[in-house]
Amino acid sequence: MSDENAQTAESAPPPRTSPLKNPRVRLILLLVVVALLVGGGLWYWRNQTYGKYQQSTNDGYIQSDAVIVSSKLSGRVEQVLVADNQWVRKGQPLVEIDGREYQAQVSQAEAQIGIADANAEGVRAQIREQDAAIDSAQAQLAAATSSLGFARNEVARYTPLAASGAETGERLAQLRDQERQAAAQVASARAQLVAARRRVGTLSAQIGQAQSQRRAAEAQLSAAGVNQGATVIRASVDGRVGSKTVQPGQFVQPGVRMMSIVPVERLYVTANFKETQLGLMRIGQPVTVSVDALEGVRIHGRVESFSPGTGAQFSLLPPQNATGNFTKIVQRVPVRIAIDVGPETRKLLIPGMSVEVSVDTRSAKGAREAIEREQEQRTKGRQ
Numbered sequence: 001m002s003d004e005n006a007q008t009a010e011s012a013p014p015p016r017t018s019p020l021k022n023p024r025v026r027l028i029l030l031l032v033v034v035a036l037l038v039g040g041g042l043w044y045w046r047n048q049t050y051g052k053y054q055q056s057t058n059d060g061y062i063q064s065d066a067v068i069v070s071s072k073l074s075g076r077v078e079q080v081l082v083a084d085n086q087w088v089r090k091g092q093p094l095v096e097i098d099g100r101e102y103q104a105q106v107s108q109a110e111a112q113i114g115i116a117d118a119n120a121e122g123v124r125a126q127i128r129e130q131d132a133a134i135d136s137a138q139a140q141l142a143a144a145t146s147s148l149g150f151a152r153n154e155v156a157r158y159t160p161l162a163a164s165g166a167e168t169g170e171r172l173a174q175l176r177d178q179e180r181q182a183a184a185q186v187a188s189a190r191a192q193l194v195a196a197r198r199r200v201g202t203l204s205a206q207i208g209q210a211q212s213q214r215r216a217a218e219a220q221l222s223a224a225g226v227n228q229g230a231t232v233i234r235a236s237v238d239g240r241v242g243s244k245t246v247q248p249g250q251f252v253q254p255g256v257r258m259m260s261i262v263p264v265e266r267l268y269v270t271a272n273f274k275e276t277q278l279g280l281m282r283i284g285q286p287v288t289v290s291v292d293a294l295e296g297v298r299i300h301g302r303v304e305s306f307s308p309g310t311g312a313q314f315s316l317l318p319p320q321n322a323t324g325n326f327t328k329i330v331q332r333v334p335v336r337i338a339i340d341v342g343p344e345t346r347k348l349l350i351p352g353m354s355v356e357v358s359v360d361t362r363s364a365k366g367a368r369e370a371i372e373r374e375q376e377q378r379t380k381g382r383q
Helices: 002-011 023-049 100-164 169-229 343-348 367-382
Strands: 054-063 067-070 075-080 093-097 232-234 239-242 257-262 268-274 286-291 298-306 332-340 354-360
Touching: 093 257, 100 169, 268 354, 286 332
Parallel strands: none
Antiparallel strands: 054 268, 054 354, 067 257, 075 093, 093 232, 239 257, 268 332, 286 298, 286 354, 298 332
């Protein structure tokens, strides 16, 4: 038995020692713990000084204020002068509409101006004739006045003669009758002179009427000229042509969309942040933008403006929370972000691309405490 026990003792494995008793293992563990503590401390410090002030969202898109191109006139399209995706400059012709009808309107307005000018010139000629008639009426009045004066002198000379019997009463009666006729001729000549002068006023009013007709025709000519100019539709901004639907021979109506011009030189980002992220967000804060199409590229920008309402408020059917069952949903607010990109980067950016946005709000880190103090002071003031 003793031999068997000895053999069993010899075949048994030696007892295992704890790895922690190994100085090398303990040193490694100590270094790991120290590294974790240092890493955790650095993470906490960075989070308190930087990380918690970064507000980010992946609900962001590149946008541009596209201009819809439409016609203010109705007509048949003669030419389409641009192609899909073509770059155009402000003022460049895009579409030409048949302008013969509007050219006819211009010619008609020009003819109306000619008619008004002819009417005014005709009235001026009548005024010149009337000036001669006034001169004649003045001469007749002067002659009648002279005759009246002579007749009165004759009556005054013959009155004492008839009273003394040197002349007959019949002769005095004739002279008095001639005096009355001369007075009547003076009144008639004076009335003719007044009528002639008033006729000039009437003719002058007709000139004013003709001039008013000319101004009306000029206004019609201006409107017709504007319409004629509008038959050539031009680009209102620099950009690229997109969503072109117009074709030669097509009949277009006013206000109907024919194409869009996207000003790709004026791109910006619209990021839809949750309402809970806006507490420290302010205009002018720096922004970092990551474009999905450009992996690893960071674009810098700044907060430009905030929407005056949440996205739901501007939807086709805004929510009516006072009706039916209510479930609170965190709303999102569109934030416009200006981006700073170079020509090479801009070539690759297209409105509608998805981006991720991160806003550094450290510039407003004390705003929340200031708001709390303000509310406390207002509360004390009411008390």
